[in-house]
Amino acid sequence: MGRSPTDTKSKLLLTAADLIWQSSYGNVSVDDICKAADIKKGSFYYYFSSKAELAVATMEESFVSYELEIMNVLSPNLPPIQRFEALADFVYEKQQQAYAKYGRVCGCPCASLGSEMAGNEQLIQKKADEILHRQSDMLKETLQEMIDSGLLPPNTNISNIACQISTSILGQVMMARIQNNLSNLKNDLKISLFQTLGLKTPISGISTMLQEQQNGQ
Amino acid sequence: MGRSPTDTKSKLLLTAADLIWQSSYGNVSVDDICKAADIKKGSFYYYFSSKAELAVATMEESFVSYELEIMNVLSPNLPPIQRFEALADFVYEKQQQAYAKYGRVCGCPCASLGSEMAGNEQLIQKKADEILHRQSDMLKETLQEMIDSGLLPPNTNISNIACQISTSILGQVMMARIQNNLSNLKNDLKISLFQTLGLKTPISGISTMLQEQQNGQ
DNA sequence: ATACAATTTGACTGACCAGTCAAATACTAT
DNA sequence: ATAGTATTTGACTGGTCAGTCAAATTGTAT
Numbered sequence: 372m373g374r375s376p377t378d379t380k381s382k383l384l385l386t387a388a389d390l391i392w393q394s395s396y397g398n399v400s401v402d403d404i405c406k407a408a409d410i411k412k413g414s415f416y417y418y419f420s421s422k423a424e425l426a427v428a429t430m431e432e433s434f435v436s437y438e439l440e441i442m443n444v445l446s447p448n449l450p451p452i453q454r455f456e457a458l459a460d461f462v463y464e465k466q467q468q469a470y471a472k473y474g475r476v477c478g479c480p481c482a483s484l485g486s487e488m489a490g491n492e493q494l495i496q497k498k499a500d501e502i503l504h505r506q507s508d509m510l511k512e513t514l515q516e517m518i519d520s521g522l523l524p525p526n527t528n529i530s531n532i533a534c535q536i537s538t539s540i541l542g543q544v545m546m547a548r549i550q551n552n553l554s555n556l557k558n559d560l561k562i563s564l565f566q567t568l569g570l571k572t573p574i575s576g577i578s579t580m581l582q583e584q585q586n587g588q
Numbered sequence: 589m590g591r592s593p594t595d596t597k598s599k600l601l602l603t604a605a606d607l608i609w610q611s612s613y614g615n616v617s618v619d620d621i622c623k624a625a626d627i628k629k630g631s632f633y634y635y636f637s638s639k640a641e642l643a644v645a646t647m648e649e650s651f652v653s654y655e656l657e658i659m660n661v662l663s664p665n666l667p668p669i670q671r672f673e674a675l676a677d678f679v680y681e682k683q684q685q686a687y688a689k690y691g692r693v694c695g696c697p698c699a700s701l702g703s704e705m706a707g708n709e710q711l712i713q714k715k716a717d718e719i720l721h722r723q724s725d726m727l728k729e730t731l732q733e734m735i736d737s738g739l740l741p742p743n744t745n746i747s748n749i750a751c752q753i754s755t756s757i758l759g760q761v762m763m764a765r766i767q768n769n770l771s772n773l774k775n776d777l778k779i780s781l782f783q784t785l786g787l788k789t790p791i792s793g794i795s796t797m798l799q800e801q802q803n804g805q
Numbered sequence: 806a807t808a809c810a811a812t813t814t815g816a817c818t819g820a821c822c823a824g825t826c827a828a829a830t831a832c833t834a835t
Numbered sequence: 836a837t838a839g840t841a842t843t844t845g846a847c848t849g850g851t852c853a854g855t856c857a858a859a860t861t862g863t864a865t
Contacts (some may be wrong), residue, residue, distance in 0.1 A: 374862040394707045397614020401853060411814050416854065475707055485766035487704045490611045490692055500767045506818045535776055542759015549702035550717045559752055566783045594842075618823060628844055686811065 376513075380418045382408045390431040392480045393473045396426055396487050396495075403495050426484060427498045434502045437471065440465075441509055451517045455568065459561040462540060466553055478548025482541050507537040523568070539563050597635045599625045605646040609697045610690045613643055613704050613712075644700060644715045650697050651719045657682075658726055668734045672785065679757060683770055686732040695765025699758050724754040740785070747778075749784065756780050 386408040390399045401422050405412050417426040444461045445454045469477040487500025510533040517523040523532075542564065547556045590591045603625040603759040606618045616641050622629050623626045636642040686694040693700075702716025727750040760780065764773045 374860085375812090379720070379812080385681060391714075395614065395704050398708045402851080410791065412854085413812055413815070413856080417812065420854095422853065474595065478703065479705075479811075481606055482762065482766060484704050486700050486762055487612050487614070489765055490694075491615045496768060498764070503763070503766065531776070534772060535780060537777070538759045538763045538772070539756065539780070539842075540759075541763055542755045542757075544757045545699065545703055546720070546758055548697060548706055549713070549720065551706060551713060555751060555755070559748070559755070563752060563756070563784070566786075567780070596842080617821075618808095619821080629824085630826080630844055630846095634842065639823065764854075 372489070372535060379414055383410060383415060383418060383425070384429055384432050387425055388433050388480065389473075391426065391484065392433075392469070392583060396422075396484055401425075423492045423494050425481045426492075427494050428494075430452055430481055430484065430498050430502060434505065438505070438509065441506075445509065445513055447512075447516075451513045451520070451522060452570070454513050455564050456561060459564055462544065462560060463553070463557050464510065466544065466556060470553060476547045476551045476553055476570055479541060479544045481575065484546065503537060503541075507533045517568075522570075535567050536564060539567055564569075600627060600632060600635060600642070601646055601649050604618065604642055605650050605697065608626045608646065608701065609644065609650075609686070609694045610692065613701055618642075620626055626742075636780060639708045640705075640711050643705070643709075644711050645718060647698055647701065647712075647715050651751075653721065655722070655726065658723075662726065662730055664729075664733075668737070668739060669787070671730050672781050675779060676781055678779060679761065680774050683761065683764060683773060687770060688742060693764045693768045693770055696761045699762060700765065703762075707784055721756075724750045727753055734785075739787075752784050753781060757786055 383404065387399070387404045390404060391406060400414060401415055404425075406416050415425075419428065440461070441458070444457045447458065466476060466478075481499050481502045484495060485503070488495040489499070490496075507530075511529050514523065514527070514529045514532055518525055518527055518529070540560065543556050543560050547553055594691070604616070604621045607621060616794065618629060618632055621642075630785070632642075636645065636651070641644050661674045666674065683693060683695075698716050698719045701712060704714070705712040707713075724747075728746050731740065731744070731746045731749055732760060734748070735742055735744055757777065760773050760777050771778055
């Protein structure tokens with residue numbers, strides 16, 4: 372029954388995600404989104420009950436597609452250390468693509484939105500928190516393999532290291548957005564990841580690592 | 589000539605800094621600030637030509653007072669390694685005080701504002717960038733001492749390490765704000781700082797460090 | 806063809822926004 | 836006292852905001 376389904380909802384989601392990523396939640400109005408998507412405001416509120424609900428939906432949608440890409444980057448075909456190198460490269464390239472497309476460093480959509488709205492919209496704060504946890508969880512499998520193969524000590528706290536790595540990436544990506552400059556991200560992200568893992572800095576590209584003893588306390 | 593000077597301007601600055609720190613630039617209106625400071629909007633625009641100009645002024649003001657505290661924490665009375673421990677403790681305590689006062693983790697005012705407005709208000713973006721550089725510069729003196737006393741290799745790139753440390757702190761403080769949770773900040777900040785310095789994790793409080801060789805490439 | 810359901814439209818509301826301004830006030834120097 | 840200046844006030848503007856809604860449209864099933 373009814374009309375045939377359309378792409379209206381996903382068009383709104385994609386448009387909103389783009390606009391908010393470049394700018395911010397507060398600086399993008401529902402009217403802006405509707406105008407950019409060429410959809411009337413009435414339709415917007417047919418699909419979303421509020422602007423905040425839309426924001427939460429964009430966060431989920433953006434993260435799911437990001438998750439797929441990351442799963443590919445962290446593919447078990449590569450040895451674990453090279454996976455982390457690939458991760459750092461991926462994060463940088465993603466920002467560079469956004470820079471080429473939008474003319475500025477955009478940062479992490481979830482973190483920017485989360486920080487902006489943390490004190491005002493609990494729905495958004497909770498969603499940001501959830502996604503950051505999911506992001507961190509994606510690293511656990513690779514870390515477990517590193518323990519199994521002796522690259523990390525057996526008493527390593529996997530959750531904790533995963534969290535530290537996520538936090539480190541978040542810091543560098545945020546800094547890049549604030550400074551509107553990608554050079555530190557390009558140069559330091561890999562170094563920082565390997566330090567968190569307790570490994571020496573890789574000689575660019577060639578993963579000839581020396582393992583450092585890292586004791587949990 | 590004229591009336592005697594009043595504290596109107598500084599009252600506006602302090603009130604605005606507080607409100608924006610807890611919430612965000614976009615979610616705090618000029619009316620909100622005036623109401624909280626019990627000052628009429630006409631007076632606001634007597635002292636500030638725009639909301640963005642006020643924001644820039646609060647950033648400068650907040651940073652200058654922060655700078656004084658940091659200079660004290662990094663006081664040359666302590667050995668360099670203990671200074672960094674004290675820095676980590678200070679950052680945590682500062683957030684805890686804000687939590688007690690405002691009921692939530694507030695994060696870094698400069699970074700939150702900078703991220704929020706980076707794509708919209710160039711004045712704010714530039715100010716955030718400037719302050720992050722000044723913050724990073726404050727670490728250089730201590731790092732130089734560490735080189736001089738052999739705690740860091742002589743070919744260490746001081747600017748780069750200072751920048752990495754600032755970025756690391758920023759990441760953890762931002763993460764704490766987004767998650768509204770201080771436990772990771774408390775536990776991981778010190779670890780992360782020492783990893784960036786290429787030093788082993790200190791055994792809590794007692795700075796019996798082992799130095800790691802850290803080669804620049 | 807017609808009834809019914811899903812979707813779209815555009816005009817609307819009332820609140821709030823940043824910013825303006827002429828007039829009032831309060832102080833100081835003479 | 837009075838003239839001049841610094842500061843404060845409150846009422847105002849025009850625009851934008853999130854959100855509403857009744858009516859129109861477009862499809863589908865019978």
